Amino acid sequence: xxxxxxxxxxxxxxxxxxxxxxxxxxxxxxxxxxxxxxxxxxxxxxxxxxxxxxxxxxxxxxxxxxxxxxxxxxxxxxxxxxxxxxxxxxxxxxxxxxxxxxxxxxxxxxxxxxxxxxxxxxxxxxxxxxxxxxxxxxxxxxxxxxxxxxxxxxxxxxxxxxxxxxxxxxxxxxxxxxxxxxxxxxxxxxxxxxxxxxxxxxxxxxxxxxxxxxxxxxxxxxxxxxxxxxxxxxxxxxxxxxxxxxxxxxxxxxxxxxxxxxxxxxxxxxxxxxxxxxxxxxxxxxxxxxxxxxxxxxxxxxxxxxxxxxxxxxxxxxxxxxxxxxxxxxxxxxxxxxxxxxxxxxxxxxxxxxxxxxxxxxxxxxxxxxxxxxxxxxxxxxxxxx
Amino acid sequence: xxxxxxxxxxxxxxxxxxxxxxxxxxxxxxxxxxxxxxxxxxxxxxxxxxxxxxxxxxxxxxxxxxxxxxxxxxxxxxxxxxxxxxxxxxxxxxxxxxxxxxxxxxxxxxxxxxxxxxxxxxxxxxxxxxxxxxxxxxxxxxxxxxxxxxxxxxxxxxxxxxxxxxxxxxxxxxxxxxxxxxxxxxxxxxxxxxxxxxxxxxxxxxxxxxxxxxxxxxxxxxxxxxxxxxxxxxxxxxxxxxxxxxxxxxxxxxxxxxxxxxxxxxxxxxxxxxxxxxxxxxxxxxxxxxxxxxxxxxxxxxxxxxxxxxxxxxxxxxxxxxxxxxxxxxxxxxxxxxxxxxxxxxxxxxxxxxxxxxxxxxxxxxxxxxxxxxxxxxxxxxxxxxxxxx
Numbered sequence: 001x002x003x004x005x006x007x008x009x010x011x012x013x014x015x016x017x018x019x020x021x022x023x024x025x026x027x028x029x030x031x032x033x034x035x036x037x038x039x040x041x042x043x044x045x046x047x048x049x050x051x052x053x054x055x056x057x058x059x060x061x062x063x064x065x066x067x068x069x070x071x072x073x074x075x076x077x078x079x080x081x082x083x084x085x086x087x088x089x090x091x092x093x094x095x096x097x098x099x100x101x102x103x104x105x106x107x108x109x110x111x112x113x114x115x116x117x118x119x120x121x122x123x124x125x126x127x128x129x130x131x132x133x134x135x136x137x138x139x140x141x142x143x144x145x146x147x148x149x150x151x152x153x154x155x156x157x158x159x160x161x162x163x164x165x166x167x168x169x170x171x172x173x174x175x176x177x178x179x180x181x182x183x184x185x186x187x188x189x190x191x192x193x194x195x196x197x198x199x200x201x202x203x204x205x206x207x208x209x210x211x212x213x214x215x216x217x218x219x220x221x222x223x224x225x226x227x228x229x230x231x232x233x234x235x236x237x238x239x240x241x242x243x244x245x246x247x248x249x250x251x252x253x254x255x256x257x258x259x260x261x262x263x264x265x266x267x268x269x270x271x272x273x274x275x276x277x278x279x280x281x282x283x284x285x286x287x288x289x290x291x292x293x294x295x296x297x298x299x300x301x302x303x304x305x306x307x308x309x310x311x312x313x314x315x316x317x318x319x320x321x322x323x324x325x326x327x328x329x330x331x332x333x334x335x336x337x338x339x340x341x342x343x344x345x346x347x348x349x350x351x352x353x354x355x356x357x358x359x360x361x362x363x364x365x366x367x368x369x370x371x372x373x374x375x376x377x378x379x380x381x382x383x384x385x386x
Numbered sequence: 387x388x389x390x391x392x393x394x395x396x397x398x399x400x401x402x403x404x405x406x407x408x409x410x411x412x413x414x415x416x417x418x419x420x421x422x423x424x425x426x427x428x429x430x431x432x433x434x435x436x437x438x439x440x441x442x443x444x445x446x447x448x449x450x451x452x453x454x455x456x457x458x459x460x461x462x463x464x465x466x467x468x469x470x471x472x473x474x475x476x477x478x479x480x481x482x483x484x485x486x487x488x489x490x491x492x493x494x495x496x497x498x499x500x501x502x503x504x505x506x507x508x509x510x511x512x513x514x515x516x517x518x519x520x521x522x523x524x525x526x527x528x529x530x531x532x533x534x535x536x537x538x539x540x541x542x543x544x545x546x547x548x549x550x551x552x553x554x555x556x557x558x559x560x561x562x563x564x565x566x567x568x569x570x571x572x573x574x575x576x577x578x579x580x581x582x583x584x585x586x587x588x589x590x591x592x593x594x595x596x597x598x599x600x601x602x603x604x605x606x607x608x609x610x611x612x613x614x615x616x617x618x619x620x621x622x623x624x625x626x627x628x629x630x631x632x633x634x635x636x637x638x639x640x641x642x643x644x645x646x647x648x649x650x651x652x653x654x655x656x657x658x659x660x661x662x663x664x665x666x667x668x669x670x671x672x673x674x675x676x677x678x679x680x681x682x683x684x685x686x687x688x689x690x691x692x693x694x695x696x697x698x699x700x701x702x703x704x705x706x707x708x709x710x711x712x713x714x715x716x717x718x719x720x721x722x723x724x725x726x727x728x729x730x731x732x733x734x735x736x737x738x739x740x741x742x743x744x745x746x747x748x749x750x751x752x753x754x755x756x757x758x759x760x761x762x763x764x765x766x767x768x769x770x771x772x773x774x775x776x
Contacts, residue, residue, distance in 0.1 A: 002670060003663065003666060003667040004667065004671065004674065265757050265758070269760065276760070277759075277760050279753075279759040279760055280759065280762055280763070281762075282746075282749075282750065285749070285750065285754070285759045286746070286749040286753065288753055288759065289686075289748075289749040289753040289757070290686075290749065292683070292752055292753075292757060293683045293686055293687060296664055296667075296683065297663070297664045297687070300663035300664045300666070300667040301659075301660050303663075303667065317659075321656050321659045321660065324656045325656055325657075325660050370649075373649070373652040373653060373656060374652065376652055376655060376656070377648065377652060380633075380655055381633050381637060382633060382636055382648065382651050382652060382655060383636075383643075384643070384648055385640075385643035385645055386640065386643070
C-alpha cells in the first residue's frame with residue numbers, strides 16, 4: 001500500500017484537471033454537460049470502477065478518489081459520485097446486465113436513497129408487488145406464483161443480505177424517496193428493496209421533483225415510483241455502497257478544502273491593509289498554518305481510506321476515520337476561507353459560497369462526522385458507556 | 387550506492403562473528419560502530435556505510451535484542467550534535483567526537499537558549515572573546531537537558547556584538563568539564579529536574595573546538611535545528627501511545643465512562659490516527675526522495691494531541707486523577723513523555739508545545755516557508771546587535 005499517488009494516478013489527475021480548467025474554469029451551479037461529456041467519454045471516468053470485460057477501465061477506489069479530489073477542487077456539478085460511484089457500485093454488485101452503458105457514460109443512474117443516509121442506520125426501501133405484473137424469470141430462485149410480497153418498508157442495516165446476484169425477475173415497484181442526489185437528469189433509478197435486492201426503473205416511470213437545495217452544485221430531488229415496471233436484481237448491499245461512497249467522499253472533501261486553502265493563501269498575500277499584506281499578520285497566518293495541517297491530515301486519511309477500499313480488505317475503521325476527519329476539515333476550510341476573505345467572502349459573486357454549501361452538505365452525506373466517530377467505538381476498543 | 391542486500395550481509399556477518407554474551411556492552415557497541423553498522427547513512431570509517439538513511443531499519447531489525455546505546459539518554463548527541471559535526475566538523479573533530487557519542491560513552495547537551503533569547507535565538511548574549519589560541523566564554527544558558535550528565539555541549543555564542551545579530555555568532559563544542567562551567571538543576575512543574583541552567587564564567591575553549599567558520603554560527607545552528615525537526619517528523623510509529631494508555635484505563639473502568647467523555651475520546655482517537663497517517667505519508671515522501679514540508683507541522687500535531695489526551699485521562703480518572711505519583715525533586719536519566727502516572731503525563735505534555743520551538747514559532751515556519759506568506763515587518767535584522775533595544 002502507499003499513501004502517495006502513483007504515476008498513473010497523477011496522469012489521471014492531470015487529464016481531469018486540464019479538462020476541467022477548459023470546460024469548467026470556475027465553480028458554478030447547474031450541471032455542466034460539456035465537462036461531464038469530456039470526463040465520462042474522453043477520459044472515461046464513468047467506467048473507472050467497471051471491469052474491462054464489462055466495458056469499463058478496471059480501475060479501483062484509488063483512481064476514483066483522485067477524480068473526486070479534482071471535482072471537489074473545481075466545484076463542478078457532475079453525476080460522477082452519484083452515478084459512477086454510488087449507483088455503479090450497487091449495480092456492479094447486483095450484476096446489472098447493461099452496466100457497459102453506464103461505463104461508457106451513455107446513461108447515468110441514481111440510487112434512490114437520501115444523500116443523508118448513513119451506513120450505520122436503516123434506510124427506506126421500495127415495495128415490490130410481484131403478484132400483478134411480475135414475470136417469473138427463474139434466474140434467482142423466487143418461486144413463481146408466490147403471494148404478493150409486501151415489503152416492510154425498512155431494510156435493517158445489520159441484516160445479512162442473501163447474496164444471489166443477477167436478474168431475478170421483472171416486477172412492479174413503488175416508493176417515495178426524499179433527498180436523492182443526482183436524480184435530476186438521471187436515466188435510471190435504482191430502488192433499494194429488502195433482502196439485498198434492488199429494482200431498476202427507467203426515467204419514464206419515475207417522477208422527479210427537484211428540491212431547493214442548500215448545495216446548489218448537487219441539488220436534491222424527491223423521486224416517486226408508483227407501480228413502475230422494473231427489473232429486480234439480487235446480491236446488492238446498499239449499506240456497503242454507502243460505506244464505499246462515504247469513504248471516497250473524503251477525497252472530494254480534500255479537494256474542497258484544498259481549494260479553500262490555496263485560494264485564501266493567495267488572497268492574503270495580495271490583500272493589503274495597514275500598509276502591508278494581511279497575510280503577514282500572525283493572527284491570520286497562524287490560522288492558515290493550522291488549516292494547512294488539517295488538510296495535510298485529511299489527505300493522509302482520505303488516501304488511506306481509498307487504499308483500503310481498493311484492496312477489498314475490511315475498510316470500516318479507515319472509512320470512519322477519513323469521513324469523520326475530512327468532513328469537519330472541509331467545512332472548517334470553507335468557513336475560514338469566508339471569514340478571511342472579509343466582505344467579499346459573503347457575496348454571491350465570489351465562488352466561496354458554493355464551496356461552503358458543498359462542504360456543509362458533504363458533511364451530512366453518507367453519515368455525519370459524529371456518526372462515523374460513534375461507529376469507531378466498538379472497532380477500536382473504546383466501547384460506549386452502559 | 388550501497389543497497390539493502392549489502393547492508394544485510396554486513397550486519398549478518400557481524401552478528402556471526404561477534405557474540406554479545408562474550409563482549410561488554412560498550413565493546414559490543416564500539417565493534418558495531420567500527421563495522422559501519424551504527425548509522426548506515428554516515429560515511430565509512432565514521433560508523434556508517436555511506437548507504438541511504440532508510441536502510442538503517444534493516445540493521446536495527448537484525449540487531450534487535452542486542453545491547454543498545456540507550457537512545458533516550460543520548461538523543462541530543464544522536465539527533466542534533468552528530469549531524470552538525472558531520473556537516474561542519476573537521477576530519478579530526480569527526481574522528482574525535484562521533485564514536486564515543488554513538489556508543490553513549492560521552493553524553494551531549496545543547497547550549498542554545500538563554501533567559502533573554504528563547505524564540506528569538508539569534509539575539510543571544512553569551513560572549514566568546516578570542517584570546518590567543520583560545521576563546522573565553524561568558525554567559526548563561528537555560529533549558530539544557532542532560533547538562534549534568536554531559537561531557538560536551540553544542541554552543542552558540544556571540545563573537546562580535548558590532549555585527550547584526552545573525553552575523554555575529556560562532557558555533558563551538560563546549561567542554562563541560564572545563565573550569566567555569568556550572569550546572570544547576572531547574573525544577574519543573576512535574577517536580578523533577580530534566581533541565582538545567584548552565585552558567586559559563588571565563589570558560590576557556592581551544593580554537594580546535596570551534597565548529598564551522600567564525601561568523602557562521604547561525605548557519606551551523608540551522609543545520610542542528612533542521613535535523614531536530616526531521617527527527618521529530620520522521621520518528622516511526624511508537625508501540626505505546628498516549629491514546630493506547632487512555633484506552634487501557636477506559637476498558638479497566640467501565641463504571642467511570644460517560645457519554646461526554648466517550649465523544650471526546652472518539653474525537654481524540656481519530657485525531658491520533660490522522661496524526662499517525664500524516665507521519666506515515668511524510669516518511670513515504672522522504673523515502674521516495676521528495677521531502678515534504680509536513681515535518682515542520684508534525685510537532686504541532688503531536689503536542690496538541692498529547693496535551694488533549696492526557697488532560698482527558700486525568701478527568702476520566704476522577705478521584706485517582708486528584709492524586710499524583712511523586713513530587714520528589716529528582717534528576718531523571720532520560721525523558722519518557724508516557725512514563726509514570728496520568729498526572730505526570732498531563733503536566734509533562736505542557737512542555738511539548740514549548741520545547742524545540744514553540745507552537746507559535748512553528749506556525750510562523752509553516753505559514754512562511756510552506757505557504758509562502760510574507761513575514762512580519764522586522765526592525766532588528768540590519769542593526770548591530772549591541773544597538774538593539776533590550
